[in-house]
Amino acid sequence: MAEYMERHHLVSKTKTLLIAPVVFLSIFFVVPVTNTFLRYFRFSEFSSVLSSQPLRGVAWFSLWQAVVSTLLTLTIGLPATWALSRFTFRGARLARGILVAPFVLPAVVVAAGVLAITDSRGVTPILWAHVVFNVSVVLRIVGPRWSMVNHRLEHAAATLGARPSRTFTLVVWPHIADAVISAATLVFIYCFTSFGVIAILGGVSRRTLESEIFTQAVRLGNTTTATALAVLQALIISLVFLVVRQLRRSPSLSLHVSAPQALRTKPTHRLTPFIIIAIAVAVVASPLVATVYRSLVINGHVSFTAWRTLFSGSLPALSVSLQSVVTTSLVFAIAAACICVPLALLVATTSAPRALFSLPLVVSAATLGIGLIITFNTSPYAWRSERWLIPVVHAVIALPLVIRALEPATRAIPSSLRHASATLGASPFISWVRVDLSILKPALLRATGLSMAISLGEFGATSFLSRSGSTTLPIAIAQLLGRPGVATQQAGFALAALMIIITVGVMSRA
Amino acid sequence: MLKVSNLSVVFDGITILDKISFTVPTGSTLAVVGPSGVGKSTLLHAICGLVRVSNGSVFVNETDISAIPAHKRGIGLVSQTGDLFPNMTVSQNIEFGLRIKHKTKADRTARVQELLEMINLSSLAHRNVMQLSGGEVRRIALARALAPEPRVLLLDEPFSGLDEATHEQLSKDVFQLLSDLSITSIIVTHEIIDAHRCDEVVTLKK
Numbered sequence: 001m002a003e004y005m006e007r008h009h010l011v012s013k014t015k016t017l018l019i020a021p022v023v024f025l026s027i028f029f030v031v032p033v034t035n036t037f038l039r040y041f042r043f044s045e046f047s048s049v050l051s052s053q054p055l056r057g058v059a060w061f062s063l064w065q066a067v068v069s070t071l072l073t074l075t076i077g078l079p080a081t082w083a084l085s086r087f088t089f090r091g092a093r094l095a096r097g098i099l100v101a102p103f104v105l106p107a108v109v110v111a112a113g114v115l116a117i118t119d120s121r122g123v124t125p126i127l128w129a130h131v132v133f134n135v136s137v138v139l140r141i142v143g144p145r146w147s148m149v150n151h152r153l154e155h156a157a158a159t160l161g162a163r164p165s166r167t168f169t170l171v172v173w174p175h176i177a178d179a180v181i182s183a184a185t186l187v188f189i190y191c192f193t194s195f196g197v198i199a200i201l202g203g204v205s206r207r208t209l210e211s212e213i214f215t216q217a218v219r220l221g222n223t224t225t226a227t228a229l230a231v232l233q234a235l236i237i238s239l240v241f242l243v244v245r246q247l248r249r250s251p252s253l254s255l256h257v258s259a260p261q262a263l264r265t266k267p268t269h270r271l272t273p274f275i276i277i278a279i280a281v282a283v284v285a286s287p288l289v290a291t292v293y294r295s296l297v298i299n300g301h302v303s304f305t306a307w308r309t310l311f312s313g314s315l316p317a318l319s320v321s322l323q324s325v326v327t328t329s330l331v332f333a334i335a336a337a338c339i340c341v342p343l344a345l346l347v348a349t350t351s352a353p354r355a356l357f358s359l360p361l362v363v364s365a366a367t368l369g370i371g372l373i374i375t376f377n378t379s380p381y382a383w384r385s386e387r388w389l390i391p392v393v394h395a396v397i398a399l400p401l402v403i404r405a406l407e408p409a410t411r412a413i414p415s416s417l418r419h420a421s422a423t424l425g426a427s428p429f430i431s432w433v434r435v436d437l438s439i440l441k442p443a444l445l446r447a448t449g450l451s452m453a454i455s456l457g458e459f460g461a462t463s464f465l466s467r468s469g470s471t472t473l474p475i476a477i478a479q480l481l482g483r484p485g486v487a488t489q490q491a492g493f494a495l496a497a498l499m500i501i502i503t504v505g506v507m508s509r510a
Numbered sequence: 511m512l513k514v515s516n517l518s519v520v521f522d523g524i525t526i527l528d529k530i531s532f533t534v535p536t537g538s539t540l541a542v543v544g545p546s547g548v549g550k551s552t553l554l555h556a557i558c559g560l561v562r563v564s565n566g567s568v569f570v571n572e573t574d575i576s577a578i579p580a581h582k583r584g585i586g587l588v589s590q591t592g593d594l595f596p597n598m599t600v601s602q603n604i605e606f607g608l609r610i611k612h613k614t615k616a617d618r619t620a621r622v623q624e625l626l627e628m629i630n631l632s633s634l635a636h637r638n639v640m641q642l643s644g645g646e647v648r649r650i651a652l653a654r655a656l657a658p659e660p661r662v663l664l665l666d667e668p669f670s671g672l673d674e675a676t677h678e679q680l681s682k683d684v685f686q687l688l689s690d691l692s693i694t695s696i697i698v699t700h701e702i703i704d705a706h707r708c709d710e711v712v713t714l715k716k
Binding site for chain 2: 160167
């Protein structure tokens with residue numbers, strides 16, 4: 001009877017908790033995206049896109065560069081994750097901070113860093129930028145899972161004669177496979193829908209579906225073609241999700257959190273984790289260091305001109321000041337977090353299916369941008385030029401990831417604590433505030449940081465909605481780097497370097 | 511025969527083990543006793559090759575195995591908690607070491623059956639290990655360690671955390687098994703009665 005009552009209560013509670021997130025997502029995602037497809041999708045145009053050699057080439061490039069980027073990211077990221085989650089050693093914390101920092105940086109900043117080193121655009125810089133940006137995804141998703149693999153199981157395997165590679169295959173992999181597949185899926189989607197990196201490093205010849213959607217919709221006014229491309233993109237991503245679902249295993253049974261082993265106690269190959277981390281840090285940190293370098297050096301001479309210009313309050317060739325850009329970005333980030341985190345918490349507290357809330361991952365930011373422009377174009381919903389719409393869009397984009405960040409924490413709260421609270425006189429609401437929220441504080445802080453990071457770095461949808469009074473840091477950086485002139489470009493690097501210094505210093509401590 | 515010679519383990523200037531030396535004749539059982547935190551488990555891990563040794567050597571049948579990695583030493587370990595692989599059944603756990611040695615399926619099946627009969631748990635062959643009792647976990651862990659026929663067997667408090675009746679029965683069964691197999695073994699234990707069942711006793715002191 002008690003079990004039935006609890007289940008009934010949970011079902012009612014679920015419906016109530018989901019009202020706000022469902023309404024929010026419906027208004028600011030489902031309606032705009034559906035509107036776009038209903039107004040502009042034509043089968044004839046879709047067929048034209050599929051039969052167009054150049055556009056097929058864009059789709060093919062989007063696909064293969066995403067696959068290669070994902071494989072390269074896993075090649076660098078998985079060994080680094082192993083080293084950092086299984087061992088403690090001097091410098092591990094700094095290395096982890098460096099490797100996760102790019103995730104909280106805008107893609108355009110990372111791209112600027114790669115450009116600072118390669119001084120050229122094309123496939124290799126694109127792949128490099130994708131690796132730099134996404135190693136942190138592998139660390140953040142696979143790391144916690146790997147640290148839960150009891151290292152005594154590996155010891156047991158060793159005493160039974162298994163060499164390290166067999167131990168990994170037979171003992172470790174079953175526990176981390178799901179996390180690796182999740183991380184790989186996310187990395188693939190980020191790379192497949194890459195916009196900021198392509199905008200900086202793609203040059204004339206390299207475009208992804210995402211950047212082509214923007215070009216067709218905004219520069220050429222071909223919304224029909226843009227919509228057809230968006231449908232193609234969504235179909236490919238949906239196919240990926242379907243394939244990944246087949247690969248999913250049942251969840252790992254081990255819930256033991258295994259403390260990292262002090263590296264000095266490792267009996268053999270103690271240098272291996274160091275070498276692995278050094279390589280990963282070199283790959284990830286060098287573009288960031290190069291950005292700072294390019295902001296300070298012109299034609300081989302040190303020059304503080306760009307930095308002086310920045311801190312004088314003006315951004316050359318743009319009609320906004322640095323203070324305005326930074327303030328706008330921070331305000332949007334805080335607003336986005338204030339919207340996203342409570343909604344994500346409501347969803348994470350329920351056991352409702354996640355399909356609806358995963359949709360923003362399937363549909364590209366550019367497609368969402370188009371939808372917002374055409375949907376909120378007429379009274380009484382003429383919101384497309386409203387500043388508040390930008391943080392709302394950021395919240396939509398961040399929602400799936402913030403839900404995923406909160407879920408492990410919400411699910412880990414044992415119901416026995418709520419039962420105890422109830423027997424001590426606390427109502428369900430008081431129990432939730434006094435018991436659940438206090439346990440969830442660290443997770444909520446991390447979720448807030450994640451939401452703010454996504455908002456600070458968002459470029460795709462913001463490109464559609466940004467006006468002169470709502471220029472964000474990524475938009476300003478992309479505009480400066482995209483314009484001719486040494487001074488303008490150096491200012492772009494300086495702004496990117498400023499963002500790196502602030503972000504690495506503040507966000508990586510989270 | 512197992513010989514430990516001047517074995518020392520030092521981490522960050524802290525001496526965990528200091529020049530430990532002893533010999534365990536072939537087929538005999540040595541009990542290692544001592545207060546908590548004195549380094550008993552570290553001693554077993556050092557013999558296995560699972561922790562770095564600062565000084566000293568380990569010999570098995572006159573061969574110095576100090577530089578040999580853990581998976582090649584042929585030394586079995588039964589840990590305090592059993593450490594059964596949660597993603598495998600009882601049979602799959604026991605045959606793990608045999609798969610590593612590329613034994614045929616027929617050989618593996620026969621050996622697993624033999625060991626399950628030795629530990630009186632034949633009915634649990636296909637059971638999920640998460641459903642086992644504490645005593646059953648220890649027996650399966652022992653069977654798993656014995657399957658690849660190790661030259662030396664190390665048992666780290668194999669009877670701890672069990673109720674008195676289970677402890678007594680398991681202890682009798684394990685010592686009988688070790689005697690029947692004539693396997694060189696070291697048992698870390700807090701229990702005097704278990705220490706007295708061994709051929710020799712070594713006390714570690716702080």
